Amino acid sequence: MIKIDAQQGPQHVTGNSTDNPFMARYSHLKTDLRTPEEEKADSANAASESGQARRERSRLVLIDALGVRYSECTLDNFVAPKSSEQLRIVDRLKALNLDSLVRAGNGLIFFGSVGTGKDHLLAAMLFRAVAAGHRCHWINGLELLATFRDAMDTETSERSLVQRFAGYDVLGISDPVPPVALRDDAWRMELLYRILDARY
Secondary structure: OEOOEOOOOOOOOOOOOOOOHHHHHOHHHOOOOOOHHHHHHOHHHHHHHHHHHHHHHHHHHHHHHHOHHHOOOOOOOOOOOOOOHHHHHHHHHHHOOHHHHHHOOOOEOOOOOOOOOHHHHHHHHHHHHHHOOOOEEEEEHHHHHHHHHHHOOOOOOHHHHHHHHHOOOEEEEEOOOOOHHHOOOHHHHHHHHHHHHHOO
16 A cells, blocks of 8 residues: 655664764765854755755655665566556556645555565555655554554553644555454554545
């Protein structure tokens, strides 16, 4: 399912360039101190660079969440048989006005059997959303539910967690519906419903 999410805000990425290859790749994003004179002389450019830096930081956080396997996913590098319906789907995604979709509060759902590229397409659309300036978040469905379960022993309320996940411009949930053996858990389905309902 694609639904594009993010509110705890981007989570902090830890590590330095020696133990995190993504930090090394994006080390240029570190904030440089600017003198007041430099800021005054170049305020317009600074504002523009700030927006670009935010998008790059958001991309870095998304890469960290997705992991190495999906870190370079794009619609252009999606591999499918040339006669496949999947390629027609990719063409439709390329033509999609993502800004309008997000502003309207609509979502995308990718469904299909194992190995059909759902997570690749989800990651690619999340990267496109980040590049367009949207706050995005990716999470696996079971990890999402574990976040709520783990909060039971803290003072964090379910409501605050629902609002956190509802706060992203785009929320991507991979495998939002649990495996068959877990689907009868009404609590799990209720949480998913509450998050999706709070987003609209």
